[in-house]
Amino acid sequence: MAEGKHLTHLHTLDSNENNMKFGILVNEGPYTHQASDSAYMFAKAAIEQGHEIFRVFFYHDGVNNGTRLATPPQDDRHIPNRWSELAKNHDIDLVLCVAAAQRRGLVDPEEMKRNKKDADNIADNFRISGLGQLIEAGIQADRLITFGD
Numbered sequence: 001m002a003e004g005k006h007l008t009h010l011h012t013l014d015s016n017e018n019n020m021k022f023g024i025l026v027n028e029g030p031y032t033h034q035a036s037d038s039a040y041m042f043a044k045a046a047i048e049q050g051h052e053i054f055r056v057f058f059y060h061d062g063v064n065n066g067t068r069l070a071t072p073p074q075d076d077r078h079i080p081n082r083w084s085e086l087a088k089n090h091d092i093d094l095v096l097c098v099a100a101a102q103r104r105g106l107v108d109p110e111e112m113k114r115n116k117k118d119a120d121n122i123a124d125n126f127r128i129s130g131l132g133q134l135i136e137a138g139i140q141a142d143r144l145i146t147f148g149d
Contacts, residue, residue: 020051023137026062028148030079031072035148036065040082042145047090055093055137056083058126062148063096063106066126080123087125094126095133 024043028035043053058065070080087094096106102115108128112120122128138144 018050020046020142021054021140022046022051023054023134023141023144024056025134025137025144025146026056026058026065026148027060027146029061029064030070032061033148036062036079036083037077039145039147040079040086042147043086043092047086053090053092054141055095055133056087057095057097057134057137058100059097059134060100060148061104063101063104066094066096066101066123067106067121068123069121070123080126084123084125092125093133096122096126096128097134098128098130101128 022043024039026036026039030036039056043056046053064070065080065083067080070078072078083094086092098111101107102111106122106128107115107117107120108122108126109120111117111128
């Protein structure tokens with residue numbers, strides 16, 4: 001499974017290098033692809049091993065990870081809430097690509113006003129910004145890990 005490969009590779013990084021700073025790019029939606037689950041598990045494992053997650057950038061359908069309107073069945077994982085909680089507990093910057101978010105109907109309070117919408121729907125601890133945030137993550141992080149196509 002892809003998730004295991006990432007965690008095994010992370011263990012190798014932990015033993016060879018100290019305090020890595022990771023940027024994460026998530027390109028797929030929360031319930032249609034394994035990418036979000038794998039990215040989340042990678043981020044948790046990295047933090048547990050003392051590494052830093054500089055930023056998680058959600059692009060393409062990955063922006064759907066940031067909706068506060070998701071309501072999965074009670075016996076299923078709540079992916080947006082997991083990301084929100086991880087960000088809150090570990091001060092992780094969760095960024096939704098503005099263009100991808102707008103195409104998919106995701107707006108924060110500022111974009112709601114600017115686009116004359118009647119509501120916002122961004123989950124706690126997420127924010128909307130541009131591709132510059134992805135570029136900065138690639139520059140600032142020791143590694144930028146991509147999940148999804």
